[in-house]
Amino acid sequence: MPNPESAILVIGDEILSGRTKDKNIGWLAEELTALGISLKEARVIADDTNTIIQTVRTLSASYDYVFTSGGIGPTHDDITTEAVAAAFDVPVIRHPEAMARLTRHYKDTDIDFNEARQKMANIPEGAELIDNPVSAAPGYRIKNVHVMAGVPSILQAMFKGLAPTLRGGIKPTRITVQCAIGEGTIAGILADVSDQFEGVSIGSYPWFKPGQFGTAVVLTGLEIADVEAAAALVTQKVEAAGYAARRDADNSFIGGSGINEPA
Amino acid sequence: MPNPESAILVIGDEILSGRTKDKNIGWLAEELTALGISLKEARVIADDTNTIIQTVRTLSASYDYVFTSGGIGPTHDDITTEAVAAAFDVPVIRHPEAMARLTRHYKDTDIDFNEARQKMANIPEGAELIDNPVSAAPGYRIKNVHVMAGVPSILQAMFKGLAPTLRGGIKPTRITVQCAIGEGTIAGILADVSDQFEGVSIGSYPWFKPGQFGTAVVLTGLEIADVEAAAALVTQKVEAAGYAARRDADNSFIGGSGINEPA
Numbered sequence: 001m002p003n004p005e006s007a008i009l010v011i012g013d014e015i016l017s018g019r020t021k022d023k024n025i026g027w028l029a030e031e032l033t034a035l036g037i038s039l040k041e042a043r044v045i046a047d048d049t050n051t052i053i054q055t056v057r058t059l060s061a062s063y064d065y066v067f068t069s070g071g072i073g074p075t076h077d078d079i080t081t082e083a084v085a086a087a088f089d090v091p092v093i094r095h096p097e098a099m100a101r102l103t104r105h106y107k108d109t110d111i112d113f114n115e116a117r118q119k120m121a122n123i124p125e126g127a128e129l130i131d132n133p134v135s136a137a138p139g140y141r142i143k144n145v146h147v148m149a150g151v152p153s154i155l156q157a158m159f160k161g162l163a164p165t166l167r168g169g170i171k172p173t174r175i176t177v178q179c180a181i182g183e184g185t186i187a188g189i190l191a192d193v194s195d196q197f198e199g200v201s202i203g204s205y206p207w208f209k210p211g212q213f214g215t216a217v218v219l220t221g222l223e224i225a226d227v228e229a230a231a232a233l234v235t236q237k238v239e240a241a242g243y244a245a246r247r248d249a250d251n252s253f254i255g256g257s258g259i260n261e262p263a
Numbered sequence: 264m265p266n267p268e269s270a271i272l273v274i275g276d277e278i279l280s281g282r283t284k285d286k287n288i289g290w291l292a293e294e295l296t297a298l299g300i301s302l303k304e305a306r307v308i309a310d311d312t313n314t315i316i317q318t319v320r321t322l323s324a325s326y327d328y329v330f331t332s333g334g335i336g337p338t339h340d341d342i343t344t345e346a347v348a349a350a351f352d353v354p355v356i357r358h359p360e361a362m363a364r365l366t367r368h369y370k371d372t373d374i375d376f377n378e379a380r381q382k383m384a385n386i387p388e389g390a391e392l393i394d395n396p397v398s399a400a401p402g403y404r405i406k407n408v409h410v411m412a413g414v415p416s417i418l419q420a421m422f423k424g425l426a427p428t429l430r431g432g433i434k435p436t437r438i439t440v441q442c443a444i445g446e447g448t449i450a451g452i453l454a455d456v457s458d459q460f461e462g463v464s465i466g467s468y469p470w471f472k473p474g475q476f477g478t479a480v481v482l483t484g485l486e487i488a489d490v491e492a493a494a495a496l497v498t499q500k501v502e503a504a505g506y507a508a509r510r511d512a513d514n515s516f517i518g519g520s521g522i523n524e525p526a
Contacts, residue, residue, distance in 0.1 A: 013464060013466060013483075014466055014468065014481065015288075015289075015292065015305075016292055016302045016303070016304070016305070017292060017293075017296050017302070017435075017437070017483065018289060018290075018291075018292030018293030018294075018295075018296050018302075019437070019481065020468070021289040022288065022289065025278075025285065025307065026278075026281055026284040026285065027281075028281075029278065029279055029280060029281030030280075030281030031281075032281075033280050033281050039279045039280070039281075040279070040308075040309060041279070041306060041307060041308050041309070041314075042278075042279070042306065042307040043304060043305070043306050043307075044288065044304060044305040044306075045303075045304050046303060046304070047466075051304075073446055073467070073469070074446055074447040074450045075446060075449070075450045075453050075454070075467045076450065076453055076454040076457050076465070077453075077457075077464075077465065077466050077467065111445060111447070111448070112447075112448065114447060114448070114450075114451075115451075116447045116448075116450030116451060117447035117450075119450075120447075151469070172280075174280070174282070182374060183336055183337055183338060183379075184337040184374070184375075184377060184379045184380035184383075185374070185375065185377070185379075186338070187337045187338045187339065187377075187379030187380075187382075188377075188378075188379060190338050190339055190340075191338070191339040194339050194340075201276060201340075202339070202340065203276055203277055203310075203340050204336070204338045204340065205277065205283070206336070206414070218277065218282065220276075220280065
């Protein structure tokens, strides 16, 4: 059975205005990859009801799993739940178990469990709750769509609880070979190795720092032996061309600044 | 004339695997907002020819401007240019001016300007070059699609050069009012103010730190006077309810950790 395929949908004007920097795509991408769930695309959209409805329908129909973040809080701009319910043509109900959890959560505080906070117990009919161990207000799963909070600490706690219920796949093997060679010089070698190993995807990520440059060659595939063999061949060919190559010990080295050098 | 609308398209397996954390969406979002160009969506897709073709066509037809990042380097996995050309049914040509720039760039180095590096002079026919002051290999504009490098420092330099050629709009006014009040308590006030100011979008972003919590209320709109009036009304109502509210001096405060507390 092939690995399940998934999409992430980040809902929030604050990301599109640049005011808030999304951290959920990168975090979820790593978690999904580790579960053997292939992430095929991620989208960021506005807090707009029709846009949410259309995008949820499209992604739900296209992938095994969809994971959303944002828009399930207590205020007027939190419209995700109404839109997701509309996407599946079901009403929103005041969910008894969600109400019970929120009532317990606020009981021993001096915070008023007012109508706005009760709105966080509104859930599309037929959805299953996703636990929120941080602040009680639950996420939920409806069909193949998992609706979670936008605050990273809450989203992460929700996903950790949810992960065991997902069908995983084969975790890809990823080997990084660091090469003291420019990307343009190694290109021929990589094209050659790539041709020989069909199931291995080979990415190359150049990096630069003062007085130094190199290329991180990242080999990924579902068959360990193939990825190993392709990595060995890259190493051998780079060394034969007169450049240093070393395999990263932990296979998770990120080239260059340690943050982000795609290309 | 309404503000132009735009989309960002990040192309790269390394983002979807979680290996590389995207920084381009957040950076471009801020720049576009400052230019009065409304960012309506952002997508991250894989290095897959058909996916790139379909997505470029969809976004190009839907928005005034599209900005892509990634996949224009010298290696076999850099397939963006072939796919973008196919999206517009034009051939890829070896662009004379791009060749001239790359030839100059490599002339005084000991780096071989080999066939792989020459590939970076491949440009869809009819496209205009976008300058790359960092590493010479240009981006390009074809129709309303702006194709840029994935490496953030290069993308940023390309965009800075490109920005003056874009039709800007009205830069939104954004005022942040910090309120020492929970999001659920302020919800009624915000719904009320939101109803009174149709052209002002009001977002609320709760934040928590040990022993403290609050809500950043972010008011955004194209009419300065309306945004000012709505911010004043929020402040007045929060204070009347017995909580502290203060307007952020620089209007760009990001609540909580300083990184990312959407919700």
